[in-house]
Amino acid sequence: MSRDSIRLRNLLLRLSKGYLALEKAMMSECCKLNASSAYILEALGRLGTTTPGELAEELGLAPSTVTRQLDAVAAEGLIERSSKETDRRVQQLSLTSAGRQMLSTLQTGSQEVTERLIRRIPGGATPRVFDALSLLVRAVAEELGTELEGSIVDEKTVRDKVKEKYSRLATSAGGCCCQSQPAECTSKGPISSDLYSEEEAEALPTEALNISLGCGNPTALARLKEGEHVLDLGCGGGIDVLLAARKVGPSGRVIGLDMTDEMLDLARSNAKKAGLSNVEFKKGLMESIPLADNSVDVIISNCVINLSTDKKQVLNEAFRVLRPGGRFNVSDVVHSGDMPQALRENLDLWAGCVAGSLSAEEYVELLKEAGFTDVAVIPTRVYGADAVSCCSEHLLPLSPEDIKALDGKFFAAFIEARKPE
Numbered sequence: 001m002s003r004d005s006i007r008l009r010n011l012l013l014r015l016s017k018g019y020l021a022l023e024k025a026m027m028s029e030c031c032k033l034n035a036s037s038a039y040i041l042e043a044l045g046r047l048g049t050t051t052p053g054e055l056a057e058e059l060g061l062a063p064s065t066v067t068r069q070l071d072a073v074a075a076e077g078l079i080e081r082s083s084k085e086t087d088r089r090v091q092q093l094s095l096t097s098a099g100r101q102m103l104s105t106l107q108t109g110s111q112e113v114t115e116r117l118i119r120r121i122p123g124g125a126t127p128r129v130f131d132a133l134s135l136l137v138r139a140v141a142e143e144l145g146t147e148l149e150g151s152i153v154d155e156k157t158v159r160d161k162v163k164e165k166y167s168r169l170a171t172s173a174g175g176c177c178c179q180s181q182p183a184e185c186t187s188k189g190p191i192s193s194d195l196y197s198e199e200e201a202e203a204l205p206t207e208a209l210n211i212s213l214g215c216g217n218p219t220a221l222a223r224l225k226e227g228e229h230v231l232d233l234g235c236g237g238g239i240d241v242l243l244a245a246r247k248v249g250p251s252g253r254v255i256g257l258d259m260t261d262e263m264l265d266l267a268r269s270n271a272k273k274a275g276l277s278n279v280e281f282k283k284g285l286m287e288s289i290p291l292a293d294n295s296v297d298v299i300i301s302n303c304v305i306n307l308s309t310d311k312k313q314v315l316n317e318a319f320r321v322l323r324p325g326g327r328f329n330v331s332d333v334v335h336s337g338d339m340p341q342a343l344r345e346n347l348d349l350w351a352g353c354v355a356g357s358l359s360a361e362e363y364v365e366l367l368k369e370a371g372f373t374d375v376a377v378i379p380t381r382v383y384g385a386d387a388v389s390c391c392s393e394h395l396l397p398l399s400p401e402d403i404k405a406l407d408g409k410f411f412a413a414f415i416e417a418r419k420p421e
């Protein structure tokens, strides 16, 4: 065995033993529970009302072992047993209110233990720590030939990372979509450079152009008409809101939606500088758009939907707020083929508009599922591997050949679809 493999094996062993011991200590400290009882409560919390057989299957244990443990938690008043209405011979299990209360204490305790661990990591839980751990988890899962539950790319972690990045960029005003540190990119990089014509640029406040972080020019392709009501998902510093507002004129209206206060402040200040009054900016999430059903004619967006961990929900929401016959006219990063898992789980690349991208086929499928028709994904710019290696220090697990294979894999596209009349 090489030195590296011995070190890795010892680390993995200590890590798994250590975490289990910590959890055990936490359970007996917070809830006076043994681990088996806690696993039963957690499984019942997940399954809801269930039978002993289903519970045994969920836990991967023999039914006789589960029956003994069930007796113990029932004696504590944490679960109740009843008969199934449709078949009185079948026993049903569910949590009592004391059981639910205990489960919630357990979950809070678990979170506290994890947060204590994070505080012990020098420098905190940086994306590199998550990247390294996620690769380790993936390697173990591959060896086991199974998927390990839970992903490091969970909704909260990704949203916090995206928020942190775009709030920071709004206050440092400048950058490109794929950028780990503001100082690293002197120009806008391969994704966000040269998106707008000279004529468009001249009509915009410099501050709006400087904070342009898109990957396309949706208003140039959206065929906007006078009087239309437009919604821009993830408007950032407002560049496309301003361009759209000129196209729809004083009888039209453009709403910019963004989740970060810093971007919204910038967008409002840019709209003021541009002297536009037919615009409005709202704080909110594109996963739950704060607008009424059937209230806008066109949805635009520029390099934002890829940032969501719940794109199905975003597209359902887009469909809901569009009026019948309304248009979905969005620029976004898309990829072809499969995405290497090491990229998918890289938080910097997710916030950099690459790792969260859908494949063109997935985009079409999700739009159709939401109810859209006339769906098309039209490539507008194909990226070289440099669009990804802008964050190269985080790509260490990929070999130079892997990185080269990314050439042409990611592209910007104009995505159009229509809500049926």
Ligand SMILES: C[S@@+](CC[C@H](N)C(=O)[O-])C[C@H]1O[C@@H](n2cnc3c(N)ncnc32)[C@H](O)[C@@H]1O
Pocket: 162, 163, 166, 167, 177, 211, 212, 213, 214, 215, 233, 234, 235, 236, 237, 238, 239, 240, 257, 258, 259, 260, 263, 284, 285, 286, 287, 301, 302, 303, 304, 307, 308, 353
């Ligand atoms: C890559 S920037 C693009 C900004 C702008 N569209 C442009 O072209 O310059 C992404 C923007 O989307 C916002 N954003 C990201 N996720 C969001 C979400 N789930 N809901 C609303 N806004 C979001 C960010 O705050 C950021 O301003």
